[in-house]
Amino acid sequence: MSRLTIATRGSKLALWQANHTRDALIAASSDLEVELLVLKTTGDKILDRPLSEIGGKALFVKEIEEALLDGRAQIAVHSMKDVPVELAPGLFMSATTKRADPFDALCTRDGSGLEALPQGATVGTSSLRRGCQLLAKRPDLKIEPLRGNVPTRLGKLDDEQYDAVVLAAAGLTRLGHADRISERLSAEVCLPAVGQGVLGIETREDDDETSALVRGALHDEEVCFRVVAERAFLARLGGSCKTPIAGFAEVLGGQLQLDGLVGKPDGTVILRAQKVGIPSDAESIGVALAEELLAQGAAPIIEACQG
Numbered sequence: 540m541s542r543l544t545i546a547t548r549g550s551k552l553a554l555w556q557a558n559h560t561r562d563a564l565i566a567a568s569s570d571l572e573v574e575l576l577v578l579k580t581t582g583d584k585i586l587d588r589p590l591s592e593i594g595g596k597a598l599f600v601k602e603i604e605e606a607l608l609d610g611r612a613q614i615a616v617h618s619m620k621d622v623p624v625e626l627a628p629g630l631f632m633s634a635t636t637k638r639a640d641p642f643d644a645l646c647t648r649d650g651s652g653l654e655a656l657p658q659g660a661t662v663g664t665s666s667l668r669r670g671c672q673l674l675a676k677r678p679d680l681k682i683e684p685l686r687g688n689v690p691t692r693l694g695k696l697d698d699e700q701y702d703a704v705v706l707a708a709a710g711l712t713r714l715g716h717a718d719r720i721s722e723r724l725s726a727e728v729c730l731p732a733v734g735q736g737v738l739g740i741e742t743r744e745d746d747d748e749t750s751a752l753v754r755g756a757l758h759d760e761e762v763c764f765r766v767v768a769e770r771a772f773l774a775r776l777g778g779s780c781k782t783p784i785a786g787f788a789e790v791l792g793g794q795l796q797l798d799g800l801v802g803k804p805d806g807t808v809i810l811r812a813q814k815v816g817i818p819s820d821a822e823s824i825g826v827a828l829a830e831e832l833l834a835q836g837a838a839p840i841i842e843a844c845q846g
Contacts, residue, residue, distance in 0.1 A: 541572060544612040560614070568752060599618075603615045614741070618737075620733060624770050630743060634739070634756075634757040636740070636759055640709045641736035643707060644706055645703055652722035656703055662683070663683055663704040666732070669729060670806070685701065689710050708723055708736075709735070731787045765788035772828050775829035781845055782840070785800040794816065798812075801841065811832075813828070
């Protein structure tokens with residue numbers, strides 16, 4: 540193996556992630572040449588509608604996975620929060636990386652936080668999960684759709700199209716915009732998306748050599764347990780981008796703690812629960828947490844949102 544190709548989206552953040560992966564692979568195998576195949580996904584092309592209306596975050600993955608399956612690339616790099624719970628047949632998630640800051644960040648022009656926003660302030664986010672939790676804390680806020688890459692979203696804030704915008708803290712930090720974070724929203728205020736802050740490195744199931752290289756260079760086993768729990772939780776609920784669902788796992792004192800949330804988009808109902816167990820039981824912990832929220836009444840909320 541002397542040359543590998545990484546399939547990636549073309550946004551600044553996606554390219555940062557692909558180059559980070561490339562550097563780790565070369566550090567692990569110095570004679571390796573790694574090039575990038577930059578693709579434009581359906582999610583990148585449709586920017587005038589919320590993701591919940593056009594098919595969800597999977598639209599950022601489809602064309603990337605096709606490049607793996609047809610042999611144009613051997614590796615794909617994804618934000619795990621964008622990856623559907625079911626991978627395309629023939630593909631394998633060889634590595635989940637160390638987790639960057641998993642939380643959401645509120646950005647304002649003057650540095651004020653959530654509680655300091657004026658009555659009726661306009662907040663930009665296309666995430667129903669974020670909007671739901673913000674409205675639960677501040678029902679007066681006006682949540683407006685916001686699409687585009689990180690610089691575009693910050694530019695819309697600076698152009699006074701919004702009073703505040705909410706983005707992933709990891710993306711802001713990776714692109715050198717950590718100084719734009721006015722408030723890092725805690726899990727109590729805004730529980731993160733499943734997989735947020737983690738990169739997933741995908742390969743073909745039949746490509747054992749590439750998979751082994753990727754796993755050795757980039758895989759974090761503890762993060763893998765956390766992501767498995769979160770994705771099992773999401774899979775059991777059967778939700779989509781049309782439903783506000785959040786899930787976040789940590790390993791604390793040797794125990795895996797998983798917090799989950801399902802809410803109505805307007806924030807008037809929030810169901811929340813927690814499960815704890817050993818990390819090796821990650822999948823069953825995720826399923827058990829979903830069952831707990833379903834017992835609390837999550838199913839009618841999810842069905843109404845899918846409606």
